[in-house]
Amino acid sequence: MKNFKSLISFCAIAIYLISLSSTGTAAAATFVDGVVASVGRDPVLYSDVMQEMFSELGDRSSLEMSEEDMVQHLNPLYKEALEREIELRILFKEATALGVVVPDDKIEDRISDLKKQFPNAEAFRTALNATGLTPSTLRERIRRQMMAYTVRMSKQQQFEKEAIISESDLAQYFQDHKSEFKFETRYLVRRFFLKAPFDAKKRDEVRQRLNDIRIRIKDGADFTALAKEMSDGPEASEGGSLGWVLPGDLVEPLNSALLSLPANELSDILETDFGFHFLRIEEIQTEGTTPYEEARIDIEPLLRRKQAEEQYRRWMNLLRQRSEIRILRDAIQ
Incomplete structure (x- = not known):
């Protein structure tokens, strides 16, 4: 096969994919579409699969490979896109029956996000045209x-709500995955947070207000009570408690402050794009395993999601059986 030794951009990949539908070679210039699968009486075209792959193309910024290697590289993407396209048809039918409506502004937001995967508007248009969109x-x-x-x-x-998770399920998961709950050092942390706008003058005012609160707490005021009353953080209702925090859990500069802060001391005022913070460490534990009673709080939603995904796949398989799916072409070549 002809060897491609030049860098192939994501838009070139799109053109390459479309060209393969014509003659089976990358040299083809005329796009000829065709049916690659059917969902009941609804045909799935090659171009439909290419369009489903469209959002993936931006992630392949440069590839250097032969035509044969290119096909091997893209075949898994094609198969995944074909499966997504089939599932899309089935779910869209369900959505239509349920009267689901998507606001126009949500669609525009998604298009805006998609454009960001491409280096410029021209590259976006090229890939768009190449996939027949x-x-x-x-x-x-x-x-x-x-x-x-x-x-x-x-x-x-x-399915998550309907999932039945027993205490023995939780305990068994904890026993089987104990290594996941080991830690070297962890911190019981409270945070006080005031959000701030981007305006410099107003940010200075917020910083000063938070500093005044910090001084009050340092002088003996109750952190928990003031956080419940005045903090803007989502944990305010819990008195600013973030619970147990591991190194790396918090954004900078909060993480660095956490690692250098002694227990029961207040950090300096810390600034992020969102506003101003200060921390207090209630307790530091070095090395150990999270107790089961704490771990089960995280284990239960994990098992619910897993059980829900299994139930969803069973439900989808049932819909697929009812939809009389035929796959005529499961690879690019």
Whole structure:
């Protein structure tokens, strides 16, 4: 086969994929579409699969390989996209029956996010054209995807609520995965946070207000009570408690402050893009295993999600059986 020794951009990959549908070689110039699968009486075209792959193309910024290697590299992506396209058809049908509606602004937000995967507008347009999409058909595809996603999330949430997790399930997971709950050092932390706008003058005012609160606490005021009353953090209702925190859990500069702060001392005022913070460490534990009673709080939602995903796959397999799926082409070549 002809050897490609030049760097192939993601938009070149898109053009390459489309060209393969014509003659089986990358040299083809005319795009000829074809049916690669069917969901009931609904045909799935090669271009449909390429369009489903569209959002993946931005992640392949440069590849250097032969044509044969290119096909081997892209075949798994093609198969995944074909499966997603089939599931999309099934879920879209369910969404339509349920009357699911996606607001236009949500669609525009998704398009904006998609454009960010490409280095510039021209690259985005090139890949768009290569996969047979127009701005209007892209919007329609995203609308269908988001409708399908809404149904998927709704079913998964339903299955999570219906999941039955016994105490023995939790205990067994803890025993089987004890290494996951070991720690070298952990910190019981409280945080006081005031959000601040980007305006420099207003940020200075917020910083000063937080510093005044810090001084009050240092002079003996109750951290928990003031946090409940005045903190903007989501943990305010818990008196600013972040619970047990591991090194690396917090953003900088909070993480660095955490690692250097003695127990029962207040940190300096710490600034992030969101506003101003200070911390207090209630307790430091060095080396150990999280007790089961604490660990089970994290284990239960994990097992619920796992059980829900299994139930979702069973539900989807049932819908697939009812949909009479036929796959005519499961690879690029």
